Amino acid sequence: xxxxTPSAFSCTYRxxxxxxxxxxxxxxxxxxxxxxxxRTELMxxxxxxxxxxxxxxxxxxxTECFTRFKAPAxxxxxxTLEASIAELTRYTCRxxxxxxxxxxxxxxxxxxxxxxxxHATVTREGKLVRIPESLYARLQPLVTAxxxxx
Amino acid sequence: xxxxTPSAFSCTYRxxxxxxxxxxxxxxxxxxxxxxxxRTELMxxxxxxxxxxxxxxxxxxxTECFTRFKAPAxxxxxxTLEASIAELTRYTCRxxxxxxxxxxxxxxxxxxxxxxxxHATVTREGKLVRIPESLYARLQPLVTAxxxxx
Amino acid sequence: xxxxTPSAFSCTYRxxxxxxxxxxxxxxxxxxxxxxxxRTELMxxxxxxxxxxxxxxxxxxxTECFTRFKAPAxxxxxxTLEASIAELTRYTCRxxxxxxxxxxxxxxxxxxxxxxxxHATVTREGKLVRIPESLYARLQPLVTAxxxxx
Amino acid sequence: xxxxTPSAFSCTYRxxxxxxxxxxxxxxxxxxxxxxxxRTELMxxxxxxxxxxxxxxxxxxxTECFTRFKAPAxxxxxxTLEASIAELTRYTCRxxxxxxxxxxxxxxxxxxxxxxxxHATVTREGKLVRIPESLYARLQPLVTAxxxxx
Numbered sequence: 001x002x003x004x005t006p007s008a009f010s011c012t013y014r015x016x017x018x019x020x021x022x023x024x025x026x027x028x029x030x031x032x033x034x035x036x037x038x039r040t041e042l043m044x045x046x047x048x049x050x051x052x053x054x055x056x057x058x059x060x061x062x063t064e065c066f067t068r069f070k071a072p073a074x075x076x077x078x079x080t081l082e083a084s085i086a087e088l089t090r091y092t093c094r095x096x097x098x099x100x101x102x103x104x105x106x107x108x109x110x111x112x113x114x115x116x117x118x119h120a121t122v123t124r125e126g127k128l129v130r131i132p133e134s135l136y137a138r139l140q141p142l143v144t145a146x147x148x149x150x
Numbered sequence: 151x152x153x154x155t156p157s158a159f160s161c162t163y164r165x166x167x168x169x170x171x172x173x174x175x176x177x178x179x180x181x182x183x184x185x186x187x188x189r190t191e192l193m194x195x196x197x198x199x200x201x202x203x204x205x206x207x208x209x210x211x212x213t214e215c216f217t218r219f220k221a222p223a224x225x226x227x228x229x230t231l232e233a234s235i236a237e238l239t240r241y242t243c244r245x246x247x248x249x250x251x252x253x254x255x256x257x258x259x260x261x262x263x264x265x266x267x268x269h270a271t272v273t274r275e276g277k278l279v280r281i282p283e284s285l286y287a288r289l290q291p292l293v294t295a296x297x298x299x300x
Numbered sequence: 301x302x303x304x305t306p307s308a309f310s311c312t313y314r315x316x317x318x319x320x321x322x323x324x325x326x327x328x329x330x331x332x333x334x335x336x337x338x339r340t341e342l343m344x345x346x347x348x349x350x351x352x353x354x355x356x357x358x359x360x361x362x363t364e365c366f367t368r369f370k371a372p373a374x375x376x377x378x379x380t381l382e383a384s385i386a387e388l389t390r391y392t393c394r395x396x397x398x399x400x401x402x403x404x405x406x407x408x409x410x411x412x413x414x415x416x417x418x419h420a421t422v423t424r425e426g427k428l429v430r431i432p433e434s435l436y437a438r439l440q441p442l443v444t445a446x447x448x449x450x
Numbered sequence: 451x452x453x454x455t456p457s458a459f460s461c462t463y464r465x466x467x468x469x470x471x472x473x474x475x476x477x478x479x480x481x482x483x484x485x486x487x488x489r490t491e492l493m494x495x496x497x498x499x500x501x502x503x504x505x506x507x508x509x510x511x512x513t514e515c516f517t518r519f520k521a522p523a524x525x526x527x528x529x530t531l532e533a534s535i536a537e538l539t540r541y542t543c544r545x546x547x548x549x550x551x552x553x554x555x556x557x558x559x560x561x562x563x564x565x566x567x568x569h570a571t572v573t574r575e576g577k578l579v580r581i582p583e584s585l586y587a588r589l590q591p592l593v594t595a596x597x598x599x600x
Binding site: 014016017018032033036037040049050051075076 | 467468486487490499526
């Protein structure tokens with residue numbers, strides 16, 4: 001999942017005081033917010049805005065998520081958020097994420113956090129439905145051969 | 151606004167790691183969450199649950215809020231959240247709040263934060279409406295003669 | 301992991317507006333806050349407060365977390381948060397969690413979310429260290445034979 | 451406080467699901483996070499990064515804040531965050547904020563929220579101190595003749 005793969009996507013995020021905790025590092029729950037940012041911007045850039053999906057009367061809630069914390073992120077860090085689509089079925093979609101930071105004197109970015117989220121397509125009433133054909137057709141080419149996270 | 155006033159209300163809150171920031175103290179924005187807890191529990195205990203108001207098709211969004219930070223709150227502190235109703239008009243309601251902590255060796259609780267929020271009654275479509283008569287009748291006896299915050 | 305197991309622990313949590321999102325349900329990241337509440341109160345009740353661990357110069361950051369979302373939680377829901385210790389090594393400790401809600405007309409609580417977090421013991425400088433003997437001795441009796449989450 | 455004033459500053463922010471609440475709008479507390487973003491970026495662009503201030507052993511906590519909510523912000527909105535410095539004393543600094551959105555078919559941005567925060571300079575031990583001369587000298591030219599918020 002590097003910048004050169006057409007199916008990967010990355011954006012940056014500046015850590016706020018409000019993201020950190022008394023341990024001096026970004027609080028664990030807040031990485032799920034960062035995953036949302038990366039996923040939303042990947043969708044907007046390559047598929048459609050999540051708002052468009054909602055306007056078809058569908059939502060795509062997280063049904064499962066996994067996060068591995070390798071190294072802490074600190075206040076004011078400029079993080080790189082990467083997202084890609086690792087798996088797609090008729091009912092679910094799995095996104096994978098990497099949060100990295102470019103540290104002085106290092107050639108490669110430091111991996112801080114990686115993880116995945118699985119999403120299902122449900123109606124506003126909560127009924128599980130197949131991913132609409134038009135959406136599936138746009139998601140499918142983005143599926144990467146990336147290694148699974150755990 | 152003491153425990154002896156029938157119109158005042160208090161509950162306790164234990165500070166999470168997730169409430170604090172890298173300064174080692176509760177992040178400023180999180181006190182508005184604490185205000186929500188105090189206001190909601192005051193309403194539930196003395197008026198009706200906010201969910202009941204919503205079921206009448208009304209919402210009571212914050213239109214204005216003010217907070218003064220006197221002393222920091224730390225991780226694992228057991229805070230006392232106080233709320234009371236300081237002002238009521240046909241369209242708006244003003245709640246005041248105090249967040250205190252009982253410190254060892256002190257007779258009186260230490261005041262950490264005080265503030266207020268003003269709420270309007272609006273329909274789901276966003277139209278400003280009068281507070282319904284039945285709700286007004288239950289809020290009115292709770293209005294305290296408490297001093298204004300700022 | 302039921303209320304009758306001596307090693308399990310549960311407490312309640314009332315859902316705030318600030319916990320929910322525009323989908324009308326508790327936002328996924330906020331369940332990690334609920335996990336923190338359950339873990340902290342389990343520790344306080346059965347082991348020692350996390351603040352005490354910190355005062356020994358140690359922190360126990362999350363190194364991995366997993367969450368499965370089975371059903372949504374709504375505004376003002378009174379949730380039950382359960383935590384137990386599922387695994388303990390000389391360096392790490394795995395907590396498991398269940399978030400449930402007692403729904404009207406149902407005999408058993410509805411399972412909303414389950415998950416786990418793994419924690420390592422590190423010094424303030426970030427060095428991985430063994431769990432101190434005295435802490436290990438108090439954690440060990442709490443390890444349940446609970447089934448693994450995924 | 452427009453883009454043409456040298457002392458004003460603006461940046462954009464995309465609303466996350468995690469910023470909204472069950473009312474379908476950005477939760478009130480989260481606007482204080484947006485104020486932090488605007489303030490931090492104003493400081494970085496015109497004065498110095500807040501991290502630099504911290505490295506001098508100083509922090510600038512919020513001692514007072516005020517927010518007026520004029521209109522709601524929704525999921526996926528692209529907001530403009532404006533910050534400026536409205537008042538500077540030897541011990542405190544007052545920032546003012548405006549959050550706006552450019553709506554289709556309107557010439558001027560819609561004002562959603564405005565507010566202010568007051569900050570004091572304190573040492574890590576919590577002692578109030580004068581703003582260091584070098585910092586004061588860089589803040590002073592940014593003070594605008596902007597109208598007070600309330």
